[in-house]
Amino acid sequence: MLRRALSLLALSASVALIATACSPAGQEAAEPATGGTLVYATGDAEPTCLDPHVGGNYPQALISSQYLEPLVGRTADGEITPWLAEDWEVSEDGLTWDLTLREDVTFTDGTPFDAEAVKVNIEHLQDPETASSTGYLAVSKVAEVEVVDETHARFHLSEPDSALLESLSMPWTAIQSPAGIERGMEENCAAPIGTGPFIVEEWVPQQQITLVRNDDYASPGPQGEHEGPAYLDEIVWRFIPDAATRQAALASGEVHVIDNPQPDAIVSAEQGDEIEHIDAPRPGSVNRIELNAGQTPFDDARVREAFIRAADPNPGIESLYLGTVTRSYSPLGSTEPMGVSDESLFGTDPDAANALLDEAGWTERDADGTRMKDGQRLTVRFPVSTNQSVAAEQSLFEQIQANTAAVGFDVQLSPVDLSTWYGALGANEYEAVSAPYTRVGPEVLRVLYHSDGIVPAPSGYFANHAQLSDPELDALLDQASATHDEAARADLYAQAQQRILESFTILPLYDQQNHFLTRGVTGVTTLGTVATPTFVDARLVG
Numbered sequence: 001m002l003r004r005a006l007s008l009l010a011l012s013a014s015v016a017l018i019a020t021a022c023s024p025a026g027q028e029a030a031e032p033a034t035g036g037t038l039v040y041a042t043g044d045a046e047p048t049c050l051d052p053h054v055g056g057n058y059p060q061a062l063i064s065s066q067y068l069e070p071l072v073g074r075t076a077d078g079e080i081t082p083w084l085a086e087d088w089e090v091s092e093d094g095l096t097w098d099l100t101l102r103e104d105v106t107f108t109d110g111t112p113f114d115a116e117a118v119k120v121n122i123e124h125l126q127d128p129e130t131a132s133s134t135g136y137l138a139v140s141k142v143a144e145v146e147v148v149d150e151t152h153a154r155f156h157l158s159e160p161d162s163a164l165l166e167s168l169s170m171p172w173t174a175i176q177s178p179a180g181i182e183r184g185m186e187e188n189c190a191a192p193i194g195t196g197p198f199i200v201e202e203w204v205p206q207q208q209i210t211l212v213r214n215d216d217y218a219s220p221g222p223q224g225e226h227e228g229p230a231y232l233d234e235i236v237w238r239f240i241p242d243a244a245t246r247q248a249a250l251a252s253g254e255v256h257v258i259d260n261p262q263p264d265a266i267v268s269a270e271q272g273d274e275i276e277h278i279d280a281p282r283p284g285s286v287n288r289i290e291l292n293a294g295q296t297p298f299d300d301a302r303v304r305e306a307f308i309r310a311a312d313p314n315p316g317i318e319s320l321y322l323g324t325v326t327r328s329y330s331p332l333g334s335t336e337p338m339g340v341s342d343e344s345l346f347g348t349d350p351d352a353a354n355a356l357l358d359e360a361g362w363t364e365r366d367a368d369g370t371r372m373k374d375g376q377r378l379t380v381r382f383p384v385s386t387n388q389s390v391a392a393e394q395s396l397f398e399q400i401q402a403n404t405a406a407v408g409f410d411v412q413l414s415p416v417d418l419s420t421w422y423g424a425l426g427a428n429e430y431e432a433v434s435a436p437y438t439r440v441g442p443e444v445l446r447v448l449y450h451s452d453g454i455v456p457a458p459s460g461y462f463a464n465h466a467q468l469s470d471p472e473l474d475a476l477l478d479q480a481s482a483t484h485d486e487a488a489r490a491d492l493y494a495q496a497q498q499r500i501l502e503s504f505t506i507l508p509l510y511d512q513q514n515h516f517l518t519r520g521v522t523g524v525t526t527l528g529t530v531a532t533p534t535f536v537d538a539r540l541v542g
Contacts, residue, residue, distance in 0.1 A: 032522050032539035035233045040533075041240045041249055043260035045387035045418045049189035050200060050209070052172045053125050055459055056134025058282075058438055058530075061171035062259070063237060065532040066211055067108075068174035068194035071099065071118070072165050073222040074440055074528045078337050080165045081222040084113060084175055084195065085153075094160030094484055101151045105219045107177035109193045115153040119145040120178040122155075128458040130185070134439065136457050137447055138167035160482040162489055163443035169529045170440055195219055197230040197536040209237040217536070223525050225537045231523070232538055243390065247517075250275065256521045256540070257533065259514075263322040263392055269517050276518045280531040281511035283335045284444040285437045286328045287393070289382075289400070289507040292431050294454070294467030297378055302360040304504040307380070307432075308346060309353040310407045311507055316399040320392040325510040331445060331497050333511045335531075338442045338490045340497040346507070353407045362408065371408030380404075380411045380431040385421040390513070397434070426460055433465050436512045438530050442493045446477040449500050466505035473499050 044059040052060040052068070071085040087100040105113040122145045125135040141161040146154040155164070167173060180193035191200040197220075198211035217229045238255065240246045246258040247265050261269075269275040291298040291307060298304050317327055329346055332339035357363075357371055357378075364372040371378040384397060394415065401411040411432070416424065424430055437448055447453055451474050453464030473496055480492035500506065514531045518524050523537035 032231075032541050034231045034539065036540040037234050037236055038232050038257065038521060038535060038538060038540065039236045039238060039255040040257045041238045041246045041255040041259075043241055043243055043246055043258070043390075046206065046239045049185075050203065051176070051185075051188050051192045052174060053121075053130055053132050053135050053176070054185065054189060055461075056132055056136075056172040061438070061530055061532050063209060064171050064174060064192065064194075065196070065527060065534060066198045066235065066237075067196040067200055067214075068171065068176060068192060069196050069219060069221065070170060070174045070529065071101075071168045074166070074169045075222060076335070076528045078335075078441075078528075080169060083169075083221050084219060085168075088165070090484070094162070094482065095157045097155040097157070097164060098148070099153045099155065101153065102219060103151055105195050106216065107180070107193055107195055108199050108214050108216070109177050109179055111177045111179045111193075112150075113175065113195055114150040115145075115147040116150075117175060117178050118153040119147055120181060121173075121175050124176075124181050125173060131459040132172075133457040133459040133461040133463075134170070135172040136459070137463065138170060138173050138439070160484070162481055162484050163441050166441035166443060167439075171530060171532060197534075198235060201234070206239065208239065211235040211237065220536060221527065221534070223527055223534055223536075225523070230536045230538070232535060232540070235535060241387075250517055250519050253520060257516055257518045257524060259516050259533075260390060261515055261517050262390060263320065263324045265517065266324050266515055267322050274519060276524075278516040278518065278524065278526060278533075280514045280516065280526040280533075281333055281335055282436070282438045282514045282531050283333055283441070284439045284512065284530075285331060285448060286333050287434065287436050287509045287512050288328075288331070289397075289432055289434050289509070290466040291505050291507075292428075292433070292465065292467055293503070293505050294469075295428065295431070296376070297360075297362070297373075297380075298431055298505075300360050301504055302356045303362070303378075306353040306356040306360070306407065307404055307409060308504055308507050309349045309356070310404045310409070311400045312348040312403045313396060313400055313507070313509060314348075316396040317510065320395050321510075324515075325513065328508040328510050329501075330508055331448075331500050331506060332442060335511070336442055338493045340494045340501075342498065342501050345501050345504075350407055357408060365408065368410070369405070369408065370410040378409050380409055381414065381424075381429060382411055382432040383414045383416055383421050383424040383430055384434065385418050386415050387418040387421075393434075396509075422461065425462075425465060426456070430465075434509075435465050437463060438512060440529055442489075443481060445493060445496055445500070446481055449496075450474050450477050466503075468500070468503060468505050470499065470503065473503075 052064045073081040073083040085099045143158040144156040177193035202210040249255045329343040330341040362371040451469040456462040476496040
C-alpha cells in the first residue's frame, strides 16, 4: 500500500505571511475587530442553486466555500493536504483508496460527519437526478464507497484514477449533511448544510445571501490561521453585476470585498494604500478560444490554423489589461505545475492565414470581403456569456473579430446571458467559444479534450467544446489518469498538451482571472484548491 499523509503544521508560516499581506497598508495602525458584518459584492452570475453538486459552476464554488468543506485540501504549489479526511492509502493496482476521516466534526444540523456521509455524497453526485456536471465528472471512476466503519471510507474504483484526491479537494465534491440532501433538491438548493465556518441563513434572490457564523466550527482547512469559529458574525453576499457600481461601493465603504474588478481598478489599487489587491488565478484551463472541430468550417485543420494565425490577440491583451495579465501559450493555467507552453505555434501571420484558406478551398469572396466556398460564407458563430466575461475581454474578442475579418472570416459575436449561452452550446450553435473550465490538476485536460467529453453529463453540459476526437490523445490522457508515478504522469500530460496545441483547436489567451479587492478588512485569503476566498480568519478594521 502506498501511504499519503501530510501535516498542516508546515503551512503555518506561509499562511501567516499571506494573512499579513492582506492587511491594507493604510490601516496598519488600526486594531482588527472581532464580530461584525462583512459585505461581499460579486460580479459573477447569481447561482440558481447553492448546492454545488447540482450543475457545478464557479459562482457556486465562490459562495459554497463558505459553508461546505471538501475531504482534502491543496496548497498553492499543488500539494494535497488533509482536511475532513486526515489520512489515505491507495492499493498497488490503484483501484482501492482507504480514507481515514476526522472524528471531531459535525454538520451544522447536528448530523455527524462519518463514512456514511461520504458514501451518501458520492452517490448524490452520481445520481442523474442531481444533474451534476463538474462533480459528476470528478467522481466518474468511483464504482462504490464502502463504509468500513464510522471513520473509514473505502473507495472502490472502476479503473485507476491518479487525480482522485485532486477531484475530492474541489468545492463541487464538498461534503454535505445527508439529512440536508434527504430534504430534496429544492430545499437543499436554497440552503445546503455543511461543516464550514458559516451557515446559510437567508437567500433573497437577485439581491443577497446572508451567512451567519458557525459557532461550533472545528475543521479549519490548510489556509486556516487559527483554531475555532470565524471572527465575523456574518457575511452579506450581494449580487452587483456592474463593475463600476461594485468599485464605487468598495470605495465608499459600503462593501468590504469585491471580485471581478476591471484592470484600471486593479492598477489603481496597487498604486494606492487604502485598497488591497489579491491576485489568485484559477487552476485548470487557461482562458482560451476553442474552435469547434466537429463541424464546418473548423473540421478542417487548415481553417483552424488560419484563424489562429490571423487572430493576433497580443496587442489587445497589452492595451486592454494594463499589465494585469500575461499571455499564455499553454492549455493549462500557470498555477498548474505540469503545464506545457509552445509560443512557436501561435505567431501572427496573415499571409500564411490567407494561403491556408486558399488551400482549403475558401477562395471566393462576397461583397463584404467574407470568404466563400460552394456558396457558403466563412461564418464563425461566437456566443459570449456576459456573466463570465469582463468588459476588457469582450473588447479583446472584438479586436480578434476585426483581425480575422481581414483574411475573410465573418465572426459573429453574440453577447448573451449565461442560460442562453449554455443553450447555444447544447444545441451546437457555435463555431468558436470561450469557456474556461476550473478544476484542480492536469486532469482537466482529460475532461476538456478526451473524446468522451463530447457526450453530455446528466446535467446536459459537455466539456469538450472543441469537439476534439483524437484516439492517440485519448490514449495519452487515459494512461496519465491511470499513472501514479508523478514523473511518468507529467511526461504523459506533456505529450497530450503538445498534441492539443498542434491541433489548432484552441487559442490560449491568459490565466483565468480571479482578482479580489478588499477595504476595511484583514485576514482574507484564498484556498489553494480553486482560489475561492475564505473568511475564517477575516476581521473588520477601523
